[in-house]
Every structure is written in structure tokens, then in C-alpha cells.
Amino acid sequence: MLYFAWVREAIGAGSERIDPPGEVTTVAALIEWLAGRSAGHAEAFADRALLRAAVDQRFVPIEAPLGDAREVAIFPPVTGG
Amino acid sequence: MIRVTERPIDLAALLDALPATGALATFVGRVRADDGVTELMLEHYPGATERALEDVAATATERWALADAMIVHRIGAMAPGEAIVFVAAAAAHRQAALDACAFMIDRLKTQAPLWKRETRGQEHRWVEQRGGDHAAAARWDQLPEGAP
Numbered sequence: 001m002l003y004f005a006w007v008r009e010a011i012g013a014g015s016e017r018i019d020p021p022g023e024v025t026t027v028a029a030l031i032e033w034l035a036g037r038s039a040g041h042a043e044a045f046a047d048r049a050l051l052r053a054a055v056d057q058r059f060v061p062i063e064a065p066l067g068d069a070r071e072v073a074i075f076p077p078v079t080g081g
Numbered sequence: 082m083i084r085v086t087e088r089p090i091d092l093a094a095l096l097d098a099l100p101a102t103g104a105l106a107t108f109v110g111r112v113r114a115d116d117g118v119t120e121l122m123l124e125h126y127p128g129a130t131e132r133a134l135e136d137v138a139a140t141a142t143e144r145w146a147l148a149d150a151m152i153v154h155r156i157g158a159m160a161p162g163e164a165i166v167f168v169a170a171a172a173a174h175r176q177a178a179l180d181a182c183a184f185m186i187d188r189l190k191t192q193a194p195l196w197k198r199e200t201r202g203q204e205h206r207w208v209e210q211r212g213g214d215h216a217a218a219a220r221w222d223q224l225p226e227g228a229p
Binding site: 004 | 124125129132153190191196198208210
């Protein structure tokens with residue numbers, strides 16, 4: 001997992017290795033599962049409307065399947081430029 | 082050419098590196114110096130940011146038949162007035178150069194994984210995405226592909 005911006009700050013780490021249970025098959029389900037890991041995770045993932053995701057460095061909708069993803073990133077809407 | 086860098090953007094050097102076409106359009110985004118911001122920090126997603134900028138530049142190059150497209154984005158901490166991003170489109174004629182330049186900055190604002198954090202004195206605040214950014218990026222979808 002990779003986290004950026006205020007998601008990273010709330011969780012207190014920019015990355016972590018996880019092994020979610022088999023029933024976690026979408027990004028949305030992964031976020032729900034991650035939210036139970038700590039108070040920081042719960043805070044970061046409290047408002048799903050503010051979260052964006054990438055699977056193996058490609059932007060995907062939150063409802064997207066995980067497949068056999070190796071790298072999932074969760075972050076706020078982008079604000080570069 | 083795209084580049085993500087922690088160093089200050091040298092505008093003169095970048096202009097010198099562009100081909101001598103009849104038209105060159107550039108855009109420079111800078112840290113606001115007018116609303117109390119003392120520092121701006123840019124965080125990015127290494128690898129994915131470069132890929133997004135490459136994609137934006139390649140799309141513009143193909144759509145407007147550019148001689149060259151350049152996007153240089155700074156990351157890390159910067160001061161008011163400093164350049165955050167430099168975008169350039171070199172083409173035979175002005176309309177292609179101007180449109181391609183506007184397209185690239187509009188697209189990168191919604192497609193490149195970069196995040197701004199403003200500091201005002203002791204207070205940090207993550208910048209929120211503006212609704213207008215998506216409208217600006219979407220206006221380029223309304224034109225038929227290949228028709229500038």
C-alpha cells in the first residue's frame with residue numbers, strides 16, 4: 001500500500017505491506033478493511049468521497065477490482081500544476 | 082521532454098532547449114505570493130507522476146502535431162514567487178501552440194498525482210481540488226480528436 005498527502009499523514013506512514021483476506025476483491029472493500037487497522041486508518045478513510053486510488057500505478061475508480069494487484073495507492077484528489 | 086525535479090526551474094535554460102519553430106507557447110505556474118503563504122510543498126507519486134506527464138505531453142504532441150512538448154514539474158518545498166510548473170508547446174503556428182499549451186496544463190492538473198500543501202507561519206493545510214479544474218480539463222474532450 002502507498003499513501004499520499006493527508007491520507008499518509010493520518011495513517012502515519014507512506015507505505016505498508018498488507019495481506020488482506022480473500023473476500024477483499026475491490027479497492028472499496030480494501031479501504032473498508034484497512035479502516036479497521038488503526039485509529040489513523042479510520043480517520044484517513046472516513047470520507048470515501050475524498051479518496052482516489054491507483055492499482056499498479058494506474059488510476060482506477062474506487063469500485064474497481066483488485067485482481068492480482070501488487071501495489072495499491074490511496075490518496076486525495078490531485079492538486080498539482 | 083518531461084521532468085520532475087526538486088531543483089528550482091531554470092526558465093531561460095528550458096527556453097533555450099526548445100526547437101526554433103515559428104510558434105512557442107509557454108505557461109509558468111508559480112507559488113502565490115499574495116495570500117500569506119510562506120512555503121508550498123509539493124508531494125508526488127514517484128513513477129506514476131512521470132508516467133502521467135509523459136501521457137499528457139504525448140497526447141498533445143500527437144493531437145496538435147507539435148515539434149516539441151515540454152513539462153517540468155517541481156516537487157518538494159518552494160517559496161512564494163518560485164515556479165511550480167513549466168509547460169511549453171512548440172509548433173509551426175500559434176493556434177496549435179497556444180491550444181496545446183492550455184491543454185497540457187489543464188490535463189496535468191487533474192491527471193498527475195501531485196499534491197500541494199501550503200504553510201502559513203506555523204499552520205499547514207493541504208490544498209483542495211477546485212471544481213473548475215475538472216471543467217477546464219473536460220473542455221478538451223468536447224472537441225473531436227485530431228481537430229484542434
